[in-house]
Amino acid sequence: MHARNKEEAGKEQARIERSALIVATVTSFMGPFMLSSVNIAMPAMEKDLQLNAVQLSWIATSYLLAMAVVLVPAGKLADIFGRKKLFAQGLFIYTVGSLLAVFAHAFLVLIVARIIQGVGSALFVTTGMAILTSIFPPEKRGKVIGVYVAAVYIGLSVGPFVGGLLAQHLGWRSIFFVMLPMGIASLYLTLHHLKGEWYGEPGQHFDIAGGLLYAVAILSVVYGVTRIPSALGFGLLAAGGVLFYIFIRQQLKAKFPVFEVQLFTTNKVFAFSSLAALLNYSATFAVTFLLSLYLQYVQGLSPQAAGTLLMAQPIVMAILSPFAGRLSDTIEPRLLATAGMLVTVIGVSLLTMLTPHTPLSLIVADLLLLGTGFALFSSPNMSAIMGAVEKRYYGLASGAVATMRLLGQMFSMALATVVLSIIVGEQSITPEIFGPFLRSVHIVYIFSAVFCLFGVYFSWFRGEIRP
Numbered sequence: 001m002h003a004r005n006k007e008e009a010g011k012e013q014a015r016i017e018r019s020a021l022i023v024a025t026v027t028s029f030m031g032p033f034m035l036s037s038v039n040i041a042m043p044a045m046e047k048d049l050q051l052n053a054v055q056l057s058w059i060a061t062s063y064l065l066a067m068a069v070v071l072v073p074a075g076k077l078a079d080i081f082g083r084k085k086l087f088a089q090g091l092f093i094y095t096v097g098s099l100l101a102v103f104a105h106a107f108l109v110l111i112v113a114r115i116i117q118g119v120g121s122a123l124f125v126t127t128g129m130a131i132l133t134s135i136f137p138p139e140k141r142g143k144v145i146g147v148y149v150a151a152v153y154i155g156l157s158v159g160p161f162v163g164g165l166l167a168q169h170l171g172w173r174s175i176f177f178v179m180l181p182m183g184i185a186s187l188y189l190t191l192h193h194l195k196g197e198w199y200g201e202p203g204q205h206f207d208i209a210g211g212l213l214y215a216v217a218i219l220s221v222v223y224g225v226t227r228i229p230s231a232l233g234f235g236l237l238a239a240g241g242v243l244f245y246i247f248i249r250q251q252l253k254a255k256f257p258v259f260e261v262q263l264f265t266t267n268k269v270f271a272f273s274s275l276a277a278l279l280n281y282s283a284t285f286a287v288t289f290l291l292s293l294y295l296q297y298v299q300g301l302s303p304q305a306a307g308t309l310l311m312a313q314p315i316v317m318a319i320l321s322p323f324a325g326r327l328s329d330t331i332e333p334r335l336l337a338t339a340g341m342l343v344t345v346i347g348v349s350l351l352t353m354l355t356p357h358t359p360l361s362l363i364v365a366d367l368l369l370l371g372t373g374f375a376l377f378s379s380p381n382m383s384a385i386m387g388a389v390e391k392r393y394y395g396l397a398s399g400a401v402a403t404m405r406l407l408g409q410m411f412s413m414a415l416a417t418v419v420l421s422i423i424v425g426e427q428s429i430t431p432e433i434f435g436p437f438l439r440s441v442h443i444v445y446i447f448s449a450v451f452c453l454f455g456v457y458f459s460w461f462r463g464e465i466r467p
Helices: 001-048 054-080 082-103 105-137 138-169 174-176 179-193 208-227 232-255 263-267 266-298 301-308 312-327 331-351 362-389 391-423 430-458
Strands: none
Touching: 001 054, 001 082, 001 105, 001 138, 001 174, 001 179, 054 082, 054 105, 054 208, 082 105, 082 174, 082 179, 082 391, 105 138, 105 391, 138 174, 138 312, 138 362, 174 179, 174 312, 179 312, 179 391, 208 232, 208 391, 232 263, 263 266, 263 391, 266 301, 266 331, 266 362, 266 391, 266 430, 301 312, 312 331, 312 362, 331 362, 331 430, 362 391, 391 430
């Protein structure tokens, strides 16, 4: 009887693990796919809704702002009220936002839909990783995180291609429509097959004052980054920095802080791994953006050809991430992540030598090298972050690393924007200014390589998560 009960318990645990991995993987695909596919559909939205350039930029910015505001507080709320509950609510909110976007026939309605999507996405992104880490034992953690990260890269890689096809043949609203069955199926699976609930430390309360202070601070920083290099942008960044300082001081005194600042001051593995993630995204997110401009303007490729070539990088990342994650279950994540960052340094450094006549085969080879570096870094680094904290902090840690990713991506794009604005200015990219344009690209890649070198330092000296 005891053996039968043990066998049944094992089967039930396997079912829960399978359900958790499916819903977490689908949702980790949804966010990046939506981001990259909507960017491709911007011209169609502009024409259909009669938008100007500023309004068009808000379609992306509103989503990012909503995500940035909610990510960290959502991690704390999940630890207090239940991670599955917040995950399911996030799926529901995201699906409602997608449905609203399908029927949006005015700019304001579309922006509201994007904000709702951003809130929902933040809820399930923060809690999805925390649920996986709560369910799977440490010896399986790297493998499942590798699958999770691979789904992110698959979303990024197929988004532009599928989004372009949908926008061209079925209209831009079809991109939001395909989110509906994914959201509904994931919500059904979560509610009916993902048994159990996972919490942080019992007896906690949400720090409303801290949450509001964080929201204003992160809004100032993220929106400030989008307005660089204007005076408003730099002013908002400065204000955000001051508000973050006040937030940190307030959190150190709060009885139930929104964010455990002490994780950064007392947990070296968590702090250094998080900083390595921030530096990695700060160094690499704009690489594809600049290469896309270079391939289309300087090399004369069509948008479709450039997009196809650039897919080399995320495809390699998607293939290698599960492998790297599995390796991190047996090899110290610090070693794999540092090796990945070193490979990335080499790949980014090679891009500083781009010329108008660089063979496309060399560019593809370098993208394959970068994809390998990203894959070796991302899964093991994520595994190190989640393995460095107690179970009660899983939601918070997941929200923190998602915030690091978002801030790094925004900073990377801000760096590229500032350099292009200073050297190229507001001129169109024509053959007459290919020289200044390439100089801008080289400068950004030099900064990126330096950021990666700092990332190597934090990655190597983080300490080990295994005794």
